[in-house]
Each structure stands twice: as structure tokens, then as C-alpha cells.
Amino acid sequence: MLIVMKHKLDCQILFTSSRLHLKNGTIQPMKKELPKAYEPGKYEPDILKLWQKANSFAPQKNAKGKPFSIIMPPPNANGSLHAGHLMFVVEDIATRYARMQGRPALWLPGTDHAGIETQVVYERELQKQGKSRFDLGQEKFYDEVWEFVEKHKGGILTQFQSMGFSADYSKLKYTLDEDVVEIVYDTFDKLHKDGHVYRGNRIVNWCSSCNSAFPDIELDHVERKDAMYTIDYGSIKIATTRPETIFADSAVAVNPNDKRYKDLIGKTATIPLINREIPIIADNLVDPKSGSGALKVTPAHDFNDYEIGLRHQLPEISVIDTEGKMINVPEEFAGLEVETARRLVIEALETAGKLVKVTPLTHAVAIHDRCKTVIEPLISEQWFLRIKDLNKPVIAAIESEKVVFYPKRFKKIALDWLAQEHDWCISRQNWWGIRIPVYYKTSNDPQKDTYIIAKNETEAESYYGKGNYRAETDIFDTWFSSGQWPFATLMSTGDFDTFFPTTLMGTARDILHKWVTRMIMFSLYRTGDVPFRDVYLWGLVTDEHGQKLSKSKGNYDDPMEITKEFGTDALRLALSIGITPGNDGKLSLEKIKGYRNFCNKLWNVARYTTAKLPDDFVLGDVKLETPADHWLVGRLNSAITSVTKNIEAYRYSEAGQTVYSLLWDDLADKYIEYSKSDLNPTMLAYGLDTVLRLLHPFAPFVTEAIWQQLWTNSNLITEHWPKVIHKPSTAEAKKFELQIIDILASKQKEADKVMAAKLQKELAAKQNLLQLIQAKLQNEAFVVNAPKDLVEGERAKEEHTKHEITQLEAKLARIKKTT
RNA sequence: GGGUGAUUAGCUCAGUUGGCUAGAGCGUCUCGUUUACACCGAGGAUGUCGGGGGUUCGAGUCCCUCAUCACCCACCA
Numbered sequence: 066m067l068i069v070m071k072h073k074l075d076c077q078i079l080f081t082s083s084r085l086h087l088k089n090g091t092i093q094p095m096k097k098e099l100p101k102a103y104e105p106g107k108y109e110p111d112i113l114k115l116w117q118k119a120n121s122f123a124p125q126k127n128a129k130g131k132p133f134s135i136i137m138p139p140p141n142a143n144g145s146l147h148a149g150h151l152m153f154v155v156e157d158i159a160t161r162y163a164r165m166q167g168r169p170a171l172w173l174p175g176t177d178h179a180g181i182e183t184q185v186v187y188e189r190e191l192q193k194q195g196k197s198r199f200d201l202g203q204e205k206f207y208d209e210v211w212e213f214v215e216k217h218k219g220g221i222l223t224q225f226q227s228m229g230f231s232a233d234y235s236k237l238k239y240t241l242d243e244d245v246v247e248i249v250y251d252t253f254d255k256l257h258k259d260g261h262v263y264r265g266n267r268i269v270n271w272c273s274s275c276n277s278a279f280p281d282i283e284l285d286h287v288e289r290k291d292a293m294y295t296i297d298y299g300s301i302k303i304a305t306t307r308p309e310t311i312f313a314d315s316a317v318a319v320n321p322n323d324k325r326y327k328d329l330i331g332k333t334a335t336i337p338l339i340n341r342e343i344p345i346i347a348d349n350l351v352d353p354k355s356g357s358g359a360l361k362v363t364p365a366h367d368f369n370d371y372e373i374g375l376r377h378q379l380p381e382i383s384v385i386d387t388e389g390k391m392i393n394v395p396e397e398f399a400g401l402e403v404e405t406a407r408r409l410v411i412e413a414l415e416t417a418g419k420l421v422k423v424t425p426l427t428h429a430v431a432i433h434d435r436c437k438t439v440i441e442p443l444i445s446e447q448w449f450l451r452i453k454d455l456n457k458p459v460i461a462a463i464e465s466e467k468v469v470f471y472p473k474r475f476k477k478i479a480l481d482w483l484a485q486e487h488d489w490c491i492s493r494q495n496w497w498g499i500r501i502p503v504y505y506k507t508s509n510d511p512q513k514d515t516y517i518i519a520k521n522e523t524e525a526e527s528y529y530g531k532g533n534y535r536a537e538t539d540i541f542d543t544w545f546s547s548g549q550w551p552f553a554t555l556m557s558t559g560d561f562d563t564f565f566p567t568t569l570m571g572t573a574r575d576i577l578h579k580w581v582t583r584m585i586m587f588s589l590y591r592t593g594d595v596p597f598r599d600v601y602l603w604g605l606v607t608d609e610h611g612q613k614l615s616k617s618k619g620n621y622d623d624p625m626e627i628t629k630e631f632g633t634d635a636l637r638l639a640l641s642i643g644i645t646p647g648n649d650g651k652l653s654l655e656k657i658k659g660y661r662n663f664c665n666k667l668w669n670v671a672r673y674t675t676a677k678l679p680d681d682f683v684l685g686d687v688k689l690e691t692p693a694d695h696w697l698v699g700r701l702n703s704a705i706t707s708v709t710k711n712i713e714a715y716r717y718s719e720a721g722q723t724v725y726s727l728l729w730d731d732l733a734d735k736y737i738e739y740s741k742s743d744l745n746p747t748m749l750a751y752g753l754d755t756v757l758r759l760l761h762p763f764a765p766f767v768t769e770a771i772w773q774q775l776w777t778n779s780n781l782i783t784e785h786w787p788k789v790i791h792k793p794s795t796a797e798a799k800k801f802e803l804q805i806i807d808i809l810a811s812k813q814k815e816a817d818k819v820m821a822a823k824l825q826k827e828l829a830a831k832q833n834l835l836q837l838i839q840a841k842l843q844n845e846a847f848v849v850n851a852p853k854d855l856v857e858g859e860r861a862k863e864e865h866t867k868h869e870i871t872q873l874e875a876k877l878a879r880i881k882k883t884t
Numbered sequence: 885g886g887g888u889g890a891u892u893a894g895c896u897c898a899g900u901u902g903g904c905u906a907g908a909g910c911g912u913c914u915c916g917u918u919u920a921c922a923c924c925g926a927g928g929a930u931g932u933c934g935g936g937g938g939u940u941c942g943a944g945u946c947c948c949u950c951a952u953c954a955c956c957c958a959c960c961a
Binding site: 099101102103281286293303304305306307351352355356357358359360361367369370426428429474475477478481482485574575577578604605631642643644645647648649650651653655656658659660661662663664665666668669670671672673674675676677710711714716718719722725726733734737738 | 886887888889890895896897898899900908909910911919920921923924925926954955956957958959960961
């Protein structure tokens, strides 16, 4: 038995009007004067208010099902909605679906202080005033950025709400919230106690513009035209692209199996210009085929050389400082920028007759992904996380599918990365972020300063007594803190016990390594459990040509402008249908327009339906009266089953497509047309009811706007998910089904007959054509005299026609079998 | 160098464990303005599912191979 809702329509409309349009005082016209076209802008703000007033985004108190939760990837607190946030629609669909399933559903939103990104933005502001962060000092700079972010904070959340993102905004967290930072500090302390953290003087990627170290994963590579210089080292000739670093050489390495240099191993080479003698050593890392087969070893300025240096205990001589200037070099080069120094060193080498040859070379240069400055490897004191042991449980959890990736292929990609990840440099020399909670007790000899993990100086003193303390100035890599986001947020909102581990993490596939794997790592380390069960990774949203959306390219319309013109639902549908997990999704105005039309179709189905309902309409038990009723209920049932199944498997494109076709093809084009001659209002109402429910997670605004004009006094957002009714088990239903099958079959037969005749004709024509071609090709005069490509063309045509004939014959055979 | 994805109608893309007589939207052609909707309806055309090989009763789907494009990782003296 199905009882949907009972209400008198007229009363409902008055009620709805006052609710929807209270603020601007406009009165919703009566049902028959509803506008012909759905105007999203007229309804969306009110619908949003309706949901907010009902507190519908918070987990429903009476919900009894299994808790459902998503932690929102925190957007930059300081930013505004951009293409990168659009796919959050995926998380909203999941949340709305879970809510309708009767589960307590929490989508927890948060904002990110966005370390370097925001620092760069604010430094640009300072630049406009002719200042740099160094004029302010670390503390003042931090305070000013804090103020700056506070001022802009919130804009993005308003935009998220207007996208219909049904996150629980009352629980909003910020990455610099005190309680979150506290948890990050505890993690660091624990990691340190367990021996996973160390401070070391090691080679790092240095960005001289940001004045900070960065891990490999935050680098990009660009192709650059350069030259390779072969330099005379006395006993041996060496090829290099970095002649300015010859002063930092501590050895020359050759491959032990390289016959050319076998006798030189153990002897020395001489660095030109400074005439320093360095040993010639053997190391397997050297590729005999590369360059001259001899490698100058510069442990302080090259990652491979650093490794070789460690193996052979070579001295590490630094010749480039953190500003990117030359140091510890002959006076004429000291203080120069790297590029300038290179030019002058080459000139000097040439003058000294030590430059053997110059060959042009195109190679990839590492740059910092944020500021695009060329990265300089150099030795610096940093904090590192020993990653190998920490990653072991992560690998186990992914292998045993305690965390499941959608699409599946990312499982392997994540595992491959985890197995080879190097120790993670977690310190940054930036100023906007969470300061590493370390104090140094100063002594006369700075080399002998001892450090203590402490949140503040008082805490430090409780360990080492009164004295002079120096606070660590380095801050954490943003990913170090955001890696703890899932449990840190839930712990601080008090929802940990109910909602952890979370159900789903949806995020962009390009932060799989930086973020997803590290969340799993931190979570397993701190809580013993994975942070989420499922990971949905989406690709880039691009324009219709696959170009990244960007304002400078001019192919980017502000999403807010799009929604204003076509409606939020149209944009949301364009983002959910035809875009599959893991792949880039193309967005075009045409596509959005199409879904705007779809929303309008739905609107008009609702107009038609309400117009057909009698004034005293009561929707109760749905009785199947006409053959079309039986047909429709079958369509509805299979749509409910299929949409449910597809949403649960995160196949939103399939699910959306199914509802689309259910509304347009089945309900609108067929059932409504049929109903014009044989009307069953109850069935019509039931059809609309089901479509609205199924569509709500995808297009929340239009469905709710319609719902508010119907016979119900509830809100669709917290309504239940539709259930299959009238399973075709009754004899009556089967009878009608058979009838319909019969009708369809006889129609099919007729169509087949027509088709067969048509195919026969086509086949004859093709056979004729083939004969003509073959005759031509058998004509020797043609084959010999005609231009070659003409003959080739004929041959291709022959092949093609043959293929077509086989296809036609096969088709014909199939049709004949059925008739 | 290692890996992943894509290649399906003019365009943009779906196609889950092999069952497909290959779909959708847009575009195109023909016809149609009768009060749900022209942000519309009815009907039509268009496909060697990148090439080649294989497994199978059956392949768009699985395997091998080649090609092109995109991306990721590593390296680049």
C-alpha cells in the first residue's frame, strides 16, 4: 500500500506562497498561473532559506540508519569559488542521498589557511605598498595575514551554499583553529617520541624566492634550452650543465666497468680556475654513455651527487646560498646570481683554455609549482619525517581494501607511490602557517643548542628549567596539518565517536599523493583506523576543448554567473552526467543549457500534473487502471532500482542519465501523452512524486521548488528515498505486461519487414557497386595507366564495400531469423 | 625509462561483472505552433566502437601488439 501525502491543494498553495515569498512580499500566483518557464533565480534563494530555517543540513536527529559522513576538502579561506570546487557536487549528491535514506548524514565543512598560497597573495599586496615581509618581521607578518584572511573569510561559504552544498555550516572548522592546532602539535610530539621525526642537515629542494625548502612533490618540471659544457679537469674531461658549481666539486666519478677510465680510478683530477685536486672514484650510479662518462661530484648541489658523497664520505662544499647567490668561490664570482656566475665562469674557462666544447641541450629544469622559481638543490637543516615505517600500515590498509578507491586504478597508483616515497621534509621557512612547536635552549655554542618539543616557552621551561630559549621559526608543511584534517575536525566538533571513520572522501585526483595517502597515514597512526572507507577521485573540469578553465585564458565564466543565468541545478546536472570518476570532465554552455531545458521540462510536467488534479485531490493508494499505468509503474520501479544501485556504486553519471530519461522519455513523452486520452490522476501524481525524489540529490532546487507547490507540507530534502511498489507479482500485472509485450512485438515485426525490404534493396545496390569497382580493377589499362593513388583509392573502396556487404547480410540474416 | 588513462555518430561523451540488433545530449534533415513545456513535439539520416592479431558460442567490453593524444612518477652529467 502506498500513501504518499494527503492535502488539499488550494490550502497548500496559499501556505507555500507565504513561506516561499515572505521576504519580498510577492504572492505566488494560483496553480494555473504558474509561469510557463522555471525561473531558477526566483526560487533558489528562498529554497536555501527554507532549508536553513529547518536546519536540514545538520544530521537529522530522528535518523536511525548507519551514520554517514564526509569531511569536505577545505577550500582556501581567503579564496572564492572556482572550477576546482565544482566537483564538490559529488559530495553533495552522496550526502543528500544518505539523508534521504534516513541516515544521520554529516558533511563537515572547513576552510584552509592555505600556507604558501595565501602568503604569496599577501606578499603581493605588500609589494604594492613597496614593502616585503622582511620589513614586517615574522610575527607582525603573521598577524597581518591573519587579519587579511579574517576579512575575506566566509565569501566562499556563501557561494558553496548557493551551489546547494548541504554541509553543516554550523560546525565549520578552520585549519588554524586552536583545537585543531593542538591536535597537530600532539601528533608531532608523539611522532617525535616514537622516533619518526628527525632534524637533519640534508640536501633539499630550495626555492630562493620563497626562501624555503620543498619536497619533490611540490615541484614542476619545465623544458629548457641549455648547453652542455665539456671542461678539462687535467687528467680527465667532464661534461656538465652546471659549470658554476665546479668550485663545489669534491670528486670525479666514473663507472667501475668503464674501460676508458679504469686506470684513472684512485688518481686525481684538477678543478680548473682554482687548481684544486680531487680524487677520481668509481661509482655504479655513473652512466658511461651519458656525457663524457665522467661525472663531477657536487654533493652539496645535486641529489645524486649527494648520495655518491655519502657513499664515499666526500666533503660537502656549498657554493650557493639560500638567496641563490654564489659563496665560497673566487672573489670575482662571489655574490653573483647563479645564472650570471655561470656565464662568467664559462668565459673564464674559455680564457684559461679549459673549455673543450659546448653542445646545445634541451633538458627539464625543476621549478617550484607555486612561484615557478628554479629550484636549487642545497644543503640545509630541516625537519624530516621517517616515512617508511609509517607507510607500512597504509600499504596494508589499501591492499586489504579497508580503503577502497573509485575508480579502482588509483589503488595501484597509490601503492606504487607509497612504496617508493622518500623521507618527507615537513619544515618550511615560510611565515604563514603553524609554527613547529620546538624551543631551543641557547648556549654559548649554537651548535650545541638543545631542543625540546613544547607548545610554548613555559612548557619548555618545565623540562629544562629557566634559561634563554629561542623559538623555532620554521612552520609545518601545510599537508602535515591537513593530513590530520579528518580526525582533527571530528575530534574538535565532538562527532568523532559517531562519524569516524568517515564514509567517503571525495577530492581531486592530483592530490592523491600529497593528501589522500597522508590522511590515511596520520589517521592510522593516531586513531588506529582509516580516515574514510571510500575515496572518490575526480579529474579536472575543463572547457569543451579540454583546456583548463582559467580567467587569463578567457574560457572561464564565473560559476556564479552561470547559475544566475541557467540555474544552479543545470550546472549541477552538467557536472554529474557525462562525467565519470577519475577522468577530466568537459563543461560547455551548450551542455548546461541542455540541463536548464531539462529542469524546465520537469517544471512543466509538474504544471500539467497539478492542473489535472481535482481540487479535492487526495493522493492515497495508487491503483493501476490503464495499461499505461502498468507500464509506467514498471518503468518507475526499474528506475528506482537502477538509480539506487548506481548511486551506491558512485556511478552518478549513469544514475542521473536514468532519471533524465525516466522524466523526459517515459513520464513526459509517453505517459503524459497517453494520459491526455485516458487519465489516472493518482498515477500521474505518483510518477511525479517518484521522479522528484530520485532527482533531488542531483537537482535539489527545482525539485524542492516544485515539492513546495504540491500536496505535501514536508521538505523534500528530508523526505525518504522512493521505494519500489506494485512488484509485478500479481496476476493482473502480468496480464498487462504480456499485453504490452504483444503490442510491442507485433509493431516490431512490422518494422522488421519494412527494414528487411530496405536492407535487401541496399544490399543489391552495394553488390552492384562492388561489381563495378571490381570490373574497373580488372581492367589492365586502368591499373597500369591511372595515377597510383586513384588505383589505391579504388582498392580501398572495394575493401570497404565488401565489409559493408557482409554487415548488411548479417543484419538481414538476423532480421529474417526473428520474422 | 616506468606507469595510467583516452581513442565509440559532425561535436561532447555514456556504455558496471563479456550478451549490443552499439546509446545520450548537442548539431543536422523532414514535418508539426491543438491550453504542460518552442527552454516544445513527431519522424529520419549519420558508427570497419583507433589499426592489426588472439581467447570465446558470443568482444566496444578480456589478452597481445602497434599508432596517436593526455596525464602521473622517476631521471636528465
